[in-house]
Amino acid sequence: MGPRIEEYTVGQLARAARISVRTLHHYDAIGLLKPAHIGANGYRLYARAEAERLQEILFYRATGMDLSQIGALLDGEGDRIARLTAHRARLAAEADALDQMIATLDRTIADIKGASAMALEDLYTPFPAETQADHEAWLIDTYGPGMAAEIARAKARLDAAPEGMDAHLQALREIEGALVEAYRSGLADPGDLLERHRAWVAEMWGRDCPPEAYAGLAQLYRSHPDFVGRYEALAEGFSVWLPDVMEAYAASREG
Amino acid sequence: MGPRIEEYTVGQLARAARISVRTLHHYDAIGLLKPAHIGANGYRLYARAEAERLQEILFYRATGMDLSQIGALLDGEGDRIARLTAHRARLAAEADALDQMIATLDRTIADIKGASAMALEDLYTPFPAETQADHEAWLIDTYGPGMAAEIARAKARLDAAPEGMDAHLQALREIEGALVEAYRSGLADPGDLLERHRAWVAEMWGRDCPPEAYAGLAQLYRSHPDFVGRYEALAEGFSVWLPDVMEAYAASREG
DNA sequence: TATCGGGCCTCACGCCGCGTGAGGGTCAAG
DNA sequence: CTTGACCCTCACGCGGCGTGAGGCCCGATA
Structure with missing residues:
Protein backbone atom coordinates (compact mmCIF):
# COMPACT_ATOMS: atom_id res chain seq x y z
CA MET A 1 0.00 0.00 0.00
CA GLY A 78 -1.53 40.72 16.70
CA ASP A 79 -1.42 39.24 20.15
CA ARG A 80 -3.35 36.03 20.47
CA ILE A 81 -3.96 36.43 24.15
CA ALA A 82 -5.06 40.01 23.71
CA ARG A 83 -7.69 38.91 21.23
CA LEU A 84 -8.93 36.12 23.43
CA THR A 85 -9.10 38.38 26.45
CA ALA A 86 -10.90 41.10 24.57
CA HIS A 87 -13.36 38.51 23.35
CA ARG A 88 -13.80 37.23 26.86
CA ALA A 89 -14.54 40.76 28.03
CA ARG A 90 -17.21 41.13 25.37
CA LEU A 91 -18.83 37.89 26.39
CA ALA A 92 -18.75 38.90 30.04
CA ALA A 93 -20.48 42.16 29.20
CA GLU A 94 -23.08 40.26 27.22
CA ALA A 95 -23.65 37.91 30.13
CA ASP A 96 -24.15 40.84 32.47
CA ALA A 97 -26.66 42.39 30.11
CA LEU A 98 -28.52 39.11 29.90
CA ASP A 99 -28.68 38.83 33.66
CA GLN A 100 -30.20 42.28 33.81
CA MET A 101 -32.77 41.37 31.18
CA ILE A 102 -33.74 38.26 33.08
CA ALA A 103 -34.13 40.21 36.30
CA THR A 104 -36.29 42.78 34.52
CA LEU A 105 -38.43 40.04 33.04
CA ASP A 106 -38.87 38.41 36.42
CA ARG A 107 -40.17 41.63 37.89
CA THR A 108 -42.49 42.13 34.95
CA ILE A 109 -43.87 38.63 35.17
CA ALA A 110 -44.47 39.09 38.87
CA ASP A 111 -46.22 42.39 38.20
CA ILE A 112 -48.54 40.95 35.61
CA LYS A 113 -49.31 37.90 37.67
CA GLY A 114 -50.16 40.11 40.59
CA ALA A 115 -52.19 42.52 38.53
CA SER A 116 -54.33 39.83 36.97
CA ALA A 117 -54.90 38.31 40.38
CA MET A 118 -56.20 41.66 41.53
CA ALA A 119 -58.44 41.98 38.55
CA LEU A 120 -60.51 39.17 39.91
CA GLU A 121 -61.48 41.33 42.82
CA ASP A 122 -62.99 44.74 42.63
CA LEU A 123 -60.07 47.04 42.06
CA TYR A 124 -62.00 50.18 42.81
CA THR A 125 -63.08 49.35 46.31
CA PRO A 126 -59.92 48.29 48.02
CA PHE A 127 -59.26 48.31 51.73
CA PRO A 128 -62.68 49.44 52.87
CA ALA A 129 -62.78 47.78 56.26
CA GLU A 130 -59.14 47.02 56.75
CA THR A 131 -57.04 48.61 59.38
CA GLN A 132 -54.23 50.82 58.30
CA ALA A 133 -51.63 48.34 59.53
CA ASP A 134 -53.16 45.42 57.67
CA HIS A 135 -53.32 47.45 54.56
CA GLU A 136 -49.72 48.49 54.71
CA ALA A 137 -48.52 44.97 55.26
CA TRP A 138 -50.41 43.90 52.21
CA LEU A 139 -49.04 46.80 50.25
CA ILE A 140 -45.47 45.88 51.01
CA ASP A 141 -45.84 42.18 50.39
CA THR A 142 -47.40 42.66 47.05
CA TYR A 143 -46.20 46.06 46.01
CA GLY A 144 -46.51 45.30 42.32
CA PRO A 145 -50.20 44.51 42.01
CA GLY A 146 -50.96 46.78 44.91
CA MET A 147 -49.44 49.66 43.10
CA ALA A 148 -51.27 48.71 39.96
CA ALA A 149 -54.44 49.12 41.95
CA GLU A 150 -53.23 52.46 43.23
CA ILE A 151 -52.74 53.59 39.70
CA ALA A 152 -56.23 52.54 38.79
CA ARG A 153 -57.62 54.46 41.74
CA ALA A 154 -55.61 57.51 40.85
CA LYS A 155 -56.96 57.39 37.35
CA ALA A 156 -60.50 57.02 38.58
CA ARG A 157 -60.07 60.08 40.76
CA LEU A 158 -58.58 61.94 37.90
CA ASP A 159 -61.80 61.43 36.01
CA ALA A 160 -63.91 62.34 38.99
CA ALA A 161 -62.23 65.59 39.92
CA PRO A 162 -60.43 67.03 36.95
CA GLU A 163 -59.97 70.59 38.12
CA GLY A 164 -58.55 69.90 41.54
CA MET A 165 -56.36 67.31 39.92
CA ASP A 166 -54.70 69.76 37.65
CA ALA A 167 -53.21 71.53 40.63
CA HIS A 168 -51.95 68.22 41.98
CA LEU A 169 -50.36 67.26 38.72
CA GLN A 170 -48.88 70.69 38.44
CA ALA A 171 -47.31 70.21 41.86
CA LEU A 172 -45.93 66.85 40.78
CA ARG A 173 -44.36 68.36 37.70
CA GLU A 174 -42.67 70.97 39.79
CA ILE A 175 -41.24 68.34 42.12
CA GLU A 176 -40.11 66.23 39.22
CA GLY A 177 -38.52 69.20 37.54
CA ALA A 178 -36.57 69.98 40.69
CA LEU A 179 -35.51 66.34 40.96
CA VAL A 180 -34.27 66.38 37.40
CA GLU A 181 -32.27 69.48 38.24
CA ALA A 182 -30.79 67.74 41.25
CA TYR A 183 -29.94 64.74 39.11
CA ARG A 184 -28.33 66.83 36.40
CA SER A 185 -26.23 68.84 38.80
CA GLY A 186 -25.11 65.69 40.59
CA LEU A 187 -26.65 66.76 43.89
CA ALA A 188 -25.80 64.09 46.41
CA ASP A 189 -28.69 64.48 48.79
CA PRO A 190 -32.05 65.40 47.31
CA GLY A 191 -33.70 64.50 50.62
CA ASP A 192 -35.92 67.58 50.79
CA LEU A 193 -37.25 67.01 47.30
CA LEU A 194 -37.89 63.36 48.03
CA GLU A 195 -39.78 64.33 51.16
CA ARG A 196 -41.97 66.60 49.05
CA HIS A 197 -42.41 63.78 46.58
CA ARG A 198 -43.37 61.33 49.28
CA ALA A 199 -45.85 63.82 50.69
CA TRP A 200 -47.35 64.27 47.26
CA VAL A 201 -47.72 60.52 46.87
CA ALA A 202 -49.38 60.29 50.26
CA GLU A 203 -51.85 62.98 49.30
CA MET A 204 -52.65 61.20 46.05
CA TRP A 205 -53.19 57.96 47.86
CA GLY A 206 -55.33 59.65 50.45
CA ARG A 207 -53.29 58.13 53.26
CA ASP A 208 -49.79 57.91 54.63
CA CYS A 209 -46.81 56.62 52.65
CA PRO A 210 -44.37 55.03 55.08
CA PRO A 211 -40.76 54.32 54.04
CA GLU A 212 -41.52 50.70 53.16
CA ALA A 213 -44.25 51.75 50.81
CA TYR A 214 -42.04 54.41 49.31
CA ALA A 215 -39.32 51.81 48.65
CA GLY A 216 -41.94 49.59 47.05
CA LEU A 217 -42.90 52.49 44.82
CA ALA A 218 -39.26 52.81 43.80
CA GLN A 219 -39.26 49.19 42.73
CA LEU A 220 -42.41 49.79 40.73
CA TYR A 221 -40.80 52.74 38.99
CA ARG A 222 -38.01 50.46 37.90
CA SER A 223 -40.16 47.64 36.65
CA HIS A 224 -43.11 49.40 35.09
CA PRO A 225 -42.47 50.55 31.55
CA ASP A 226 -44.86 53.46 31.82
CA PHE A 227 -42.81 55.01 34.57
CA VAL A 228 -39.47 54.09 33.07
CA GLY A 229 -40.45 55.71 29.82
CA ARG A 230 -41.86 58.80 31.46
CA TYR A 231 -38.85 59.43 33.66
CA GLU A 232 -36.34 58.54 31.03
CA ALA A 233 -37.98 61.12 28.80
CA LEU A 234 -37.28 63.78 31.40
CA ALA A 235 -33.55 63.10 31.42
CA GLU A 236 -31.28 60.35 30.30
CA GLY A 237 -30.53 58.03 33.17
CA PHE A 238 -33.12 59.69 35.38
CA SER A 239 -35.34 56.60 35.42
CA VAL A 240 -32.46 54.70 36.97
CA TRP A 241 -31.34 57.39 39.35
CA LEU A 242 -34.73 58.21 40.79
CA PRO A 243 -35.58 54.75 42.17
CA ASP A 244 -32.08 54.52 43.58
CA VAL A 245 -32.31 57.71 45.59
CA MET A 246 -35.88 56.89 46.59
CA GLU A 247 -34.73 53.62 48.08
CA ALA A 248 -31.81 55.25 49.79
CA TYR A 249 -34.12 57.87 51.22
CA ALA A 250 -36.61 55.26 52.39
CA ALA A 251 -33.82 53.28 54.02
CA SER A 252 -32.63 56.36 55.88
CA ARG A 253 -36.15 56.91 57.31
CA GLU A 254 -36.72 53.38 58.37
CA GLY A 255 -36.50 52.12 61.95
CA MET B 1 -58.81 77.44 23.20
CA GLY B 78 -52.03 33.85 23.50
CA ASP B 79 -51.05 33.92 27.10
CA ARG B 80 -49.00 36.94 28.01
CA ILE B 81 -47.34 35.26 30.96
CA ALA B 82 -46.57 32.15 28.95
CA ARG B 83 -44.81 34.26 26.35
CA LEU B 84 -42.80 36.14 28.90
CA THR B 85 -41.85 32.96 30.67
CA ALA B 86 -40.79 31.34 27.41
CA HIS B 87 -38.71 34.37 26.61
CA ARG B 88 -37.16 34.25 30.03
CA ALA B 89 -36.27 30.60 29.47
CA ARG B 90 -34.58 31.46 26.18
CA LEU B 91 -32.56 34.17 27.84
CA ALA B 92 -31.58 31.85 30.66
CA ALA B 93 -30.40 29.26 28.15
CA GLU B 94 -28.42 31.95 26.37
CA ALA B 95 -26.86 33.03 29.64
CA ASP B 96 -25.86 29.46 30.42
CA ALA B 97 -24.29 29.08 27.01
CA LEU B 98 -22.38 32.31 27.52
CA ASP B 99 -21.08 31.13 30.87
CA GLN B 100 -19.83 27.98 29.23
CA MET B 101 -18.11 29.95 26.50
CA ILE B 102 -16.43 32.15 29.06
CA ALA B 103 -15.22 29.14 31.02
CA THR B 104 -13.88 27.56 27.84
CA LEU B 105 -12.09 30.77 26.95
CA ASP B 106 -10.60 31.07 30.40
CA ARG B 107 -9.15 27.60 30.14
CA THR B 108 -7.79 28.37 26.68
CA ILE B 109 -6.20 31.60 27.80
CA ALA B 110 -4.65 29.88 30.80
CA ASP B 111 -3.29 27.17 28.51
CA ILE B 112 -1.68 29.60 26.14
CA LYS B 113 -0.28 31.68 28.97
CA GLY B 114 1.15 28.57 30.57
CA ALA B 115 2.96 27.77 27.38
CA SER B 116 4.52 31.22 27.12
CA ALA B 117 5.18 31.49 30.85
CA MET B 118 8.30 29.40 30.40
CA ALA B 119 9.74 31.97 28.06
CA LEU B 120 9.11 34.76 30.53
CA GLU B 121 10.70 32.96 33.41
CA ASP B 122 14.19 34.18 32.66
CA LEU B 123 12.95 37.71 33.07
CA TYR B 124 12.03 37.31 36.70
CA THR B 125 15.66 37.20 37.81
CA PRO B 126 17.28 40.35 36.46
CA PHE B 127 16.08 42.44 39.41
CA PRO B 128 18.13 41.63 42.47
CA ALA B 129 21.58 43.04 41.82
CA GLU B 130 20.75 45.93 39.57
CA THR B 131 20.67 49.54 40.56
CA GLN B 132 17.47 51.47 40.60
CA ALA B 133 18.47 53.47 37.54
CA ASP B 134 19.43 50.40 35.59
CA HIS B 135 16.18 48.83 36.55
CA GLU B 136 14.10 51.71 35.34
CA ALA B 137 15.93 51.84 32.05
CA TRP B 138 15.32 48.20 31.62
CA LEU B 139 11.72 48.67 32.61
CA ILE B 140 11.16 51.18 29.86
CA ASP B 141 13.05 49.27 27.23
CA THR B 142 11.32 46.03 27.86
CA TYR B 143 8.11 47.22 29.41
CA GLY B 144 6.11 44.16 28.46
CA PRO B 145 7.92 41.32 30.16
CA GLY B 146 9.22 43.70 32.79
CA MET B 147 5.74 44.59 33.78
CA ALA B 148 4.86 40.94 33.82
CA ALA B 149 7.48 40.66 36.51
CA GLU B 150 5.94 43.59 38.33
CA ILE B 151 2.64 41.88 38.27
CA ALA B 152 4.16 38.74 39.65
CA ARG B 153 5.72 40.73 42.46
CA ALA B 154 2.47 42.49 43.18
CA LYS B 155 0.74 39.16 43.37
CA ALA B 156 3.38 37.87 45.78
CA ARG B 157 2.75 40.89 48.00
CA LEU B 158 -0.96 40.33 47.73
CA ASP B 159 -0.45 36.90 49.26
CA ALA B 160 1.84 38.31 51.91
CA ALA B 161 -0.48 41.09 53.05
CA PRO B 162 -4.00 40.42 51.92
CA GLU B 163 -5.84 42.78 54.28
CA GLY B 164 -3.90 45.91 53.55
CA MET B 165 -4.25 45.12 49.87
CA ASP B 166 -7.99 45.29 49.94
CA ALA B 167 -7.81 48.95 50.81
CA HIS B 168 -5.32 49.52 48.01
CA LEU B 169 -7.48 47.78 45.46
CA GLN B 170 -10.47 49.67 46.72
CA ALA B 171 -8.59 52.90 46.15
CA LEU B 172 -7.68 51.78 42.65
CA ARG B 173 -11.27 51.03 41.82
CA GLU B 174 -12.30 54.47 42.93
CA ILE B 175 -9.66 56.08 40.76
CA GLU B 176 -10.63 53.93 37.82
CA GLY B 177 -14.28 54.71 38.33
CA ALA B 178 -13.53 58.42 38.29
CA LEU B 179 -11.44 57.98 35.15
CA VAL B 180 -14.27 56.16 33.43
CA GLU B 181 -16.54 59.04 34.35
CA ALA B 182 -14.04 61.48 32.89
CA TYR B 183 -13.85 59.39 29.74
CA ARG B 184 -17.60 59.15 29.37
CA SER B 185 -18.20 62.83 29.90
CA GLY B 186 -15.45 63.74 27.46
CA LEU B 187 -13.40 65.55 30.07
CA ALA B 188 -10.38 66.99 28.31
CA ASP B 189 -7.89 67.07 31.15
CA PRO B 190 -8.07 64.30 33.74
CA GLY B 191 -4.69 65.35 35.07
CA ASP B 192 -5.67 65.23 38.74
CA LEU B 193 -7.01 61.72 38.39
CA LEU B 194 -3.92 60.59 36.53
CA GLU B 195 -1.74 62.05 39.28
CA ARG B 196 -3.70 60.00 41.80
CA HIS B 197 -3.31 56.99 39.59
CA ARG B 198 0.43 57.49 39.24
CA ALA B 199 0.75 57.88 43.01
CA TRP B 200 -1.18 54.69 43.49
CA VAL B 201 1.11 52.85 41.09
CA ALA B 202 4.18 54.20 42.91
CA GLU B 203 2.81 52.97 46.19
CA MET B 204 2.13 49.56 44.72
CA TRP B 205 5.61 49.33 43.31
CA GLY B 206 7.14 50.49 46.55
CA ARG B 207 9.17 53.15 44.78
CA ASP B 208 8.79 56.21 42.64
CA CYS B 209 7.08 56.16 39.24
CA PRO B 210 8.71 58.82 37.07
CA PRO B 211 7.02 60.02 33.87
CA GLU B 212 9.09 57.67 31.71
CA ALA B 213 7.96 54.69 33.74
CA TYR B 214 4.39 55.90 33.66
CA ALA B 215 4.54 56.16 29.88
CA GLY B 216 5.95 52.65 29.80
CA LEU B 217 3.02 51.54 31.87
CA ALA B 218 0.70 53.11 29.33
CA GLN B 219 2.35 51.05 26.64
CA LEU B 220 1.92 47.96 28.76
CA TYR B 221 -1.77 48.74 29.16
CA ARG B 222 -2.08 48.78 25.42
CA SER B 223 -0.19 45.59 24.78
CA HIS B 224 -1.13 43.42 27.71
CA PRO B 225 -4.40 41.62 27.16
CA ASP B 226 -5.22 41.41 30.85
CA PHE B 227 -5.32 45.14 31.06
CA VAL B 228 -7.03 45.60 27.72
CA GLY B 229 -9.72 43.19 28.72
CA ARG B 230 -10.19 44.68 32.16
CA TYR B 231 -10.39 48.26 30.97
CA GLU B 232 -12.52 47.53 27.98
CA ALA B 233 -14.97 45.87 30.33
CA LEU B 234 -15.29 49.12 32.26
CA ALA B 235 -16.31 51.12 29.22
CA GLU B 236 -16.15 50.70 25.49
CA GLY B 237 -13.08 52.39 24.13
CA PHE B 238 -11.68 53.04 27.57
CA SER B 239 -8.76 50.65 27.04
CA VAL B 240 -7.65 52.85 24.15
CA TRP B 241 -8.32 56.19 25.78
CA LEU B 242 -6.57 55.49 29.05
CA PRO B 243 -3.07 54.78 27.66
CA ASP B 244 -3.41 57.82 25.43
CA VAL B 245 -4.11 60.24 28.25
CA MET B 246 -1.51 58.53 30.42
CA GLU B 247 1.13 59.14 27.78
CA ALA B 248 0.03 62.71 27.28
CA TYR B 249 0.19 63.26 31.02
CA ALA B 250 3.65 61.69 31.25
CA ALA B 251 4.88 63.83 28.38
CA SER B 252 3.61 66.96 30.14
CA ARG B 253 5.65 66.06 33.25
CA GLU B 254 8.85 65.27 31.50
CA GLY B 255 11.93 67.51 31.25
C1' DT C 1 -24.25 2.16 -23.32
C1' DA C 2 -27.93 4.67 -21.58
C1' DT C 3 -29.64 5.73 -17.23
C1' DC C 4 -30.08 6.72 -12.53
C1' DG C 5 -29.05 8.58 -8.01
C1' DG C 6 -26.13 11.13 -5.47
C1' DG C 7 -22.43 13.90 -5.29
C1' DC C 8 -20.43 18.46 -6.76
C1' DC C 9 -20.59 23.33 -8.79
C1' DT C 10 -22.22 28.46 -9.07
C1' DC C 11 -25.53 31.97 -8.40
C1' DA C 12 -28.79 34.31 -5.59
C1' DC C 13 -32.51 35.41 -2.33
C1' DG C 14 -33.98 35.32 2.65
C1' DC C 15 -33.57 36.13 7.61
C1' DC C 16 -33.39 40.42 11.62
C1' DG C 17 -33.19 45.08 12.99
C1' DC C 18 -32.27 48.48 11.60
C1' DG C 19 -28.00 52.24 9.59
C1' DT C 20 -27.06 54.93 5.92
C1' DG C 21 -27.37 57.06 2.01
C1' DA C 22 -29.93 58.85 -2.58
C1' DG C 23 -33.31 61.53 -4.64
C1' DG C 24 -37.13 64.32 -3.99
C1' DG C 25 -41.50 66.75 -1.75
C1' DT C 26 -43.22 69.97 2.35
C1' DC C 27 -43.26 73.50 5.70
C1' DA C 28 -42.30 77.66 8.48
C1' DA C 29 -39.35 81.57 8.82
C1' DG C 30 -36.63 85.42 6.87
C1' DC D 1 -38.40 83.45 -3.12
C1' DT D 2 -35.01 81.13 -0.80
C1' DT D 3 -33.21 78.62 2.85
C1' DG D 4 -32.89 74.88 5.95
C1' DA D 5 -35.11 71.56 8.56
C1' DC D 6 -38.22 68.45 8.21
C1' DC D 7 -40.76 64.58 5.81
C1' DC D 8 -41.35 60.80 2.13
C1' DT D 9 -40.03 56.29 -0.52
C1' DC D 10 -36.81 53.13 -2.27
C1' DA D 11 -32.87 50.19 -1.72
C1' DC D 12 -28.34 48.29 -0.35
C1' DG D 13 -25.58 46.58 3.53
C1' DC D 14 -24.21 44.00 7.84
C1' DG D 15 -23.26 38.29 9.61
C1' DG D 16 -23.58 33.60 9.03
C1' DC D 17 -25.17 30.92 6.89
C1' DG D 18 -30.20 28.04 5.11
C1' DT D 19 -32.42 26.91 1.22
C1' DG D 20 -33.49 26.38 -3.06
C1' DA D 21 -32.65 26.54 -8.60
C1' DG D 22 -30.33 24.97 -12.44
C1' DG D 23 -26.69 22.28 -14.21
C1' DC D 24 -22.21 19.25 -14.48
C1' DC D 25 -19.72 14.87 -12.88
C1' DC D 26 -19.16 10.18 -11.24
C1' DG D 27 -19.81 5.36 -10.25
C1' DA D 28 -23.04 1.56 -10.36
C1' DT D 29 -26.58 -0.84 -12.56
C1' DA D 30 -29.96 -2.61 -16.44
Missing part, protein backbone atom coordinates in the same frame (compact mmCIF):
# COMPACT_ATOMS: atom_id res chain seq x y z
CA GLY A 2 1.33 3.36 -1.03
CA PRO A 3 1.00 6.57 0.90
CA ARG A 4 -2.67 7.17 1.62
CA ILE A 5 -3.87 10.24 -0.19
CA GLU A 6 -5.76 12.12 2.41
CA GLU A 7 -8.02 14.51 0.65
CA TYR A 8 -11.59 15.25 1.46
CA THR A 9 -14.35 16.65 -0.66
CA VAL A 10 -16.73 19.16 0.90
CA GLY A 11 -19.27 16.50 1.75
CA GLN A 12 -16.76 14.27 3.48
CA LEU A 13 -15.25 17.06 5.50
CA ALA A 14 -18.64 18.46 6.36
CA ARG A 15 -19.87 15.11 7.67
CA ALA A 16 -16.70 14.59 9.68
CA ALA A 17 -16.95 18.03 11.26
CA ARG A 18 -20.75 17.90 11.58
CA ILE A 19 -21.28 21.10 9.72
CA SER A 20 -23.02 21.85 6.44
CA VAL A 21 -21.49 21.91 2.99
CA ARG A 22 -22.78 25.43 2.66
CA THR A 23 -20.69 26.44 5.65
CA LEU A 24 -17.54 25.22 3.92
CA HIS A 25 -18.52 27.10 0.79
CA HIS A 26 -19.01 30.17 2.91
CA TYR A 27 -15.64 29.85 4.63
CA ASP A 28 -14.04 29.50 1.23
CA ALA A 29 -15.87 32.55 -0.08
CA ILE A 30 -14.74 34.75 2.80
CA GLY A 31 -11.23 33.34 2.75
CA LEU A 32 -11.39 31.79 6.18
CA LEU A 33 -10.72 28.24 5.03
CA LYS A 34 -9.57 27.62 1.48
CA PRO A 35 -9.21 24.13 0.03
CA ALA A 36 -5.73 22.72 -0.50
CA HIS A 37 -6.44 22.17 -4.20
CA ILE A 38 -9.18 22.47 -6.72
CA GLY A 39 -9.61 19.26 -8.70
CA ALA A 40 -9.76 19.17 -12.48
CA ASN A 41 -13.51 18.77 -12.11
CA GLY A 42 -13.75 21.93 -10.07
CA TYR A 43 -14.19 20.10 -6.75
CA ARG A 44 -12.80 21.58 -3.57
CA LEU A 45 -10.25 19.23 -2.02
CA TYR A 46 -9.12 19.62 1.58
CA ALA A 47 -6.04 18.00 3.13
CA ARG A 48 -5.13 17.32 6.75
CA ALA A 49 -3.87 20.82 7.46
CA GLU A 50 -7.20 22.29 6.39
CA ALA A 51 -9.09 19.80 8.53
CA GLU A 52 -7.06 20.89 11.54
CA ARG A 53 -7.62 24.53 10.83
CA LEU A 54 -11.31 23.81 10.58
CA GLN A 55 -11.24 22.28 14.04
CA GLU A 56 -9.74 25.47 15.40
CA ILE A 57 -12.27 27.56 13.56
CA LEU A 58 -15.12 25.57 15.00
CA PHE A 59 -13.65 25.75 18.46
CA TYR A 60 -13.50 29.51 18.45
CA ARG A 61 -16.85 29.75 16.72
CA ALA A 62 -18.32 27.80 19.62
CA THR A 63 -17.13 30.56 21.91
CA GLY A 64 -19.21 33.02 19.94
CA MET A 65 -16.34 34.73 18.18
CA ASP A 66 -16.88 36.49 14.83
CA LEU A 67 -15.50 34.70 11.81
CA SER A 68 -13.38 37.72 10.94
CA GLN A 69 -11.91 37.67 14.43
CA ILE A 70 -11.20 33.96 14.13
CA GLY A 71 -9.42 34.56 10.87
CA ALA A 72 -7.23 37.25 12.39
CA LEU A 73 -6.51 35.03 15.36
CA LEU A 74 -5.50 32.00 13.32
CA ASP A 75 -3.47 34.04 10.88
CA GLY A 76 -1.41 35.31 13.77
CA GLU A 77 -2.32 38.97 13.45
CA GLY B 2 -59.96 74.13 21.92
CA PRO B 3 -58.71 70.74 22.89
CA ARG B 4 -54.99 70.43 22.28
CA ILE B 5 -54.30 68.17 19.38
CA GLU B 6 -51.56 65.89 20.54
CA GLU B 7 -50.00 64.41 17.49
CA TYR B 8 -46.38 63.74 16.86
CA THR B 9 -44.45 63.44 13.64
CA VAL B 10 -41.80 60.77 13.35
CA GLY B 11 -39.05 63.14 14.34
CA GLN B 12 -40.83 64.37 17.44
CA LEU B 13 -41.73 60.90 18.61
CA ALA B 14 -38.27 59.58 17.83
CA ARG B 15 -36.62 62.31 19.88
CA ALA B 16 -38.96 61.76 22.78
CA ALA B 17 -38.33 58.02 22.78
CA ARG B 18 -34.64 58.37 21.97
CA ILE B 19 -34.82 56.13 18.95
CA SER B 20 -34.21 56.82 15.28
CA VAL B 21 -36.74 57.88 12.71
CA ARG B 22 -35.74 54.86 10.70
CA THR B 23 -36.80 52.65 13.56
CA LEU B 24 -40.29 54.14 13.47
CA HIS B 25 -40.40 53.62 9.71
CA HIS B 26 -39.37 50.06 10.27
CA TYR B 27 -42.00 49.43 12.91
CA ASP B 28 -44.58 50.86 10.54
CA ALA B 29 -43.36 48.66 7.70
CA ILE B 30 -43.60 45.48 9.74
CA GLY B 31 -46.90 46.50 11.27
CA LEU B 32 -45.63 46.69 14.82
CA LEU B 33 -46.50 50.35 15.33
CA LYS B 34 -48.68 52.09 12.80
CA PRO B 35 -49.35 55.82 12.95
CA ALA B 36 -52.77 57.01 14.04
CA HIS B 37 -53.22 58.91 10.81
CA ILE B 38 -51.43 59.79 7.66
CA GLY B 39 -51.56 63.53 7.00
CA ALA B 40 -52.58 64.98 3.65
CA ASN B 41 -48.88 65.55 3.03
CA GLY B 42 -48.12 61.90 3.58
CA TYR B 43 -46.61 62.47 7.03
CA ARG B 44 -46.99 59.79 9.69
CA LEU B 45 -48.86 61.19 12.68
CA TYR B 46 -48.82 59.42 16.02
CA ALA B 47 -51.18 60.11 18.91
CA ARG B 48 -50.90 59.38 22.59
CA ALA B 49 -52.00 55.76 22.29
CA GLU B 50 -49.23 55.05 19.80
CA ALA B 51 -46.68 56.75 22.03
CA GLU B 52 -47.72 54.49 24.87
CA ARG B 53 -47.54 51.41 22.71
CA LEU B 54 -44.08 52.47 21.66
CA GLN B 55 -43.00 52.65 25.27
CA GLU B 56 -44.12 49.09 25.77
CA ILE B 57 -42.37 47.99 22.60
CA LEU B 58 -39.12 49.57 23.75
CA PHE B 59 -39.46 48.06 27.17
CA TYR B 60 -39.75 44.56 25.80
CA ARG B 61 -37.13 45.22 23.18
CA ALA B 62 -34.75 46.10 25.99
CA THR B 63 -35.25 42.60 27.33
CA GLY B 64 -33.96 41.22 24.04
CA MET B 65 -37.30 40.07 22.71
CA ASP B 66 -37.88 39.70 18.96
CA LEU B 67 -40.08 42.35 17.40
CA SER B 68 -42.48 39.70 16.14
CA GLN B 69 -42.79 38.35 19.66
CA ILE B 70 -43.41 41.81 20.99
CA GLY B 71 -46.14 42.32 18.44
CA ALA B 72 -47.82 39.09 19.40
CA LEU B 73 -47.52 39.98 23.05
CA LEU B 74 -49.00 43.44 22.71
CA ASP B 75 -51.77 42.32 20.41
CA GLY B 76 -52.86 39.90 23.06
CA GLU B 77 -52.26 36.73 21.12
